[in-house]
Amino acid sequence: MRTKEPGDDKFAGLVCRLNLSGLTVTKIILWLIAITIVSFVIGAGILAVSGDLPGGHGRTASPFVEGGSHGNTSSFPCGGATSGTVSITMGAGELSVRGGAQEDILMEATVFSRNAEWQPAITQSVNGSQTIITMTDKGHTAKEWVAAHTPNSWDIQLSNRVPLDLTVHTGAGDTSLDLSNLNLASLVVENGAGDTEIALGSAPVPGPVEISLGIGDLTLRVPKSSNTRINVHNGVGDVSRSGLVEQGGFFTTPGYNPDRPVTEIWVKQGVGSTSLEAV
Amino acid sequence: MQQNEQEFIRILKERLEGTLAREELDDIVSDYSEHFRMGKESGRTDEELCKSLGSPEDIARELKALHLVKKAENSKSCGNIFHAVIATLGLGLFNLVFVLVPFLILLVMLFVIFIVGVLFTVIGPVGFVFSLLQLAGQPAFAIWLNPAAGTFFAIGITTMGLLLIIGDYYLARFFYRVGIRYLKWNISVISGTEEI
Numbered sequence: 001m002r003t004k005e006p007g008d009d010k011f012a013g014l015v016c017r018l019n020l021s022g023l024t025v026t027k028i029i030l031w032l033i034a035i036t037i038v039s040f041v042i043g044a045g046i047l048a049v050s051g052d053l054p055g056g057h058g059r060t061a062s063p064f065v066e067g068g069s070h071g072n073t074s075s076f077p078c079g080g081a082t083s084g085t086v087s088i089t090m091g092a093g094e095l096s097v098r099g100g101a102q103e104d105i106l107m108e109a110t111v112f113s114r115n116a117e118w119q120p121a122i123t124q125s126v127n128g129s130q131t132i133i134t135m136t137d138k139g140h141t142a143k144e145w146v147a148a149h150t151p152n153s154w155d156i157q158l159s160n161r162v163p164l165d166l167t168v169h170t171g172a173g174d175t176s177l178d179l180s181n182l183n184l185a186s187l188v189v190e191n192g193a194g195d196t197e198i199a200l201g202s203a204p205v206p207g208p209v210e211i212s213l214g215i216g217d218l219t220l221r222v223p224k225s226s227n228t229r230i231n232v233h234n235g236v237g238d239v240s241r242s243g244l245v246e247q248g249g250f251f252t253t254p255g256y257n258p259d260r261p262v263t264e265i266w267v268k269q270g271v272g273s274t275s276l277e278a279v
Numbered sequence: 280m281q282q283n284e285q286e287f288i289r290i291l292k293e294r295l296e297g298t299l300a301r302e303e304l305d306d307i308v309s310d311y312s313e314h315f316r317m318g319k320e321s322g323r324t325d326e327e328l329c330k331s332l333g334s335p336e337d338i339a340r341e342l343k344a345l346h347l348v349k350k351a352e353n354s355k356s357c358g359n360i361f362h363a364v365i366a367t368l369g370l371g372l373f374n375l376v377f378v379l380v381p382f383l384i385l386l387v388m389l390f391v392i393f394i395v396g397v398l399f400t401v402i403g404p405v406g407f408v409f410s411l412l413q414l415a416g417q418p419a420f421a422i423w424l425n426p427a428a429g430t431f432f433a434i435g436i437t438t439m440g441l442l443l444i445i446g447d448y449y450l451a452r453f454f455y456r457v458g459i460r461y462l463k464w465n466i467s468v469i470s471g472t473e474e475i
Binding site: 025028029032033035036037039040042043044046047050 | 424425427428429430431432434435438441442445
């Protein structure tokens with residue numbers, strides 16, 4: 001049996017002074033209501049005093065840091081290159097690639113992230129007359145993932161002038177590639193999970209155009225005036241077409257002529273719908 | 280089908296066995312036997328008496344529903360009120376609208392309040408820890424506009440969650456009492472008797 005220790009009497013006295021026996025449910029509820037009101041009032045008071053009161057400066061009424069974040073932009077010059085290879089690898093997030101980079105700039109990348117540690121690794125090298133740029137997501141530590149609302153969004157602008165071999169790998173997330181103004185030499189797109197939207201230009205792409213998707217919907221737009229042939233291998237999901245003609249297992253643009261330079265697109269999709277549009 | 284006393288009592292017993300206690304069942308059977316005895320003494324036939332009493336299946340359903348409602352009243356539990364509601368549903372198809380729909384709406388409402396309460400109770404302490412880490416200069420945990428304010432908001436969220444859970448409990452008790460009265464009224468209306 002446990003023997004009585006000197007501290008026991010002190011502890012018993014403390015418990016008696018707390019008077020827990022008098023703590024009724026009503027008292028508990030009243031205390032909780034009081035604590036709730038006081039906590040919110042003090043919290044709002046601190047925000048008001050510090051000038052962070054929600055609703056001010058165009059913010060929504062939330063004491064939390066908003067999902068919006070500032071972008072970090074990096075530019076990579078062409079450096080006299082006559083062609084370029086751009087390889088983008090993103091783990092998870094939203095990716096947007098389009099043309100319209102400034103003159104003499106091969107790639108301009110804006111990374112939206114609240115956390116400095118979320119910046120991707122970007123390297124640039126020159127091989128003869130070709131400039132090679134790789135932009136790779138470094139991945140995130142468990143600690144970073146705990147930070148709620150941390151966005152990961154990349155907005156990339158590429159040169160319209162320089163012929164480009166473009167490779168895009170994304171793990172999960174929505175991908176939007178508006179490549180209609182680009183001078184593409186080849187294109188490889190791989191997306192593990194998420195919706196993908198790709199728009200190509202009317203100029204023929206001499207190299208291969210390969211699109212591989214795991215799970216997610218694909219929307220592929222080509223100009224009606226282009227000389228394009230599309231092969232689709234779809235696992236589970238519908239394939240819909242608009243403005244395209246089906247012939248010999250391929251979807252072609254209305255004026256398709258094999259004797260002219262052709263853009264040949266190969267689509268492989270696991271699960272999800274495929275929408276092919278000639279606009 | 281023409282029925283006699285034995286047939287009537289047999290069906291009644293068969294339908295009520297397993298739900299009612301032996302003594303209660305014996306009391307009911309004895310009441311109906313007495314009714315038949317007195318009826319026969321006044322010159323009425325078995326057939327007439329059976330016709331005046333109504334179908335033994337309907338009587339058994341009403342008695343069963345009443346018994347289960349009383350059981351739910353005396354011993355409060357989710358299982359008991361659920362059985363009472365199911366038994367009351369068997370009294371008429373219209374009870375799908377008048378009993379089942381309100382019951383399901385209440386159930387979903389109480390469940391949603393409970394889940395919100397639990398979420399607040401869990402999110403509050405997490406937000407509190409985040410605010411402390413933010414105060415300690417950890418940028419990865421910066422979820423609050425102002426960490427000092429965040430500390431108090433987190434406390435408020437936690438206590439609000441606890442209040443929701445406690446409030447949900449009392450709300451459930453209130454609706455339980457109201458529900459029992461409503462079920463009793465419903466049975467009395469269907470059976471054509473006065474409120475039980």
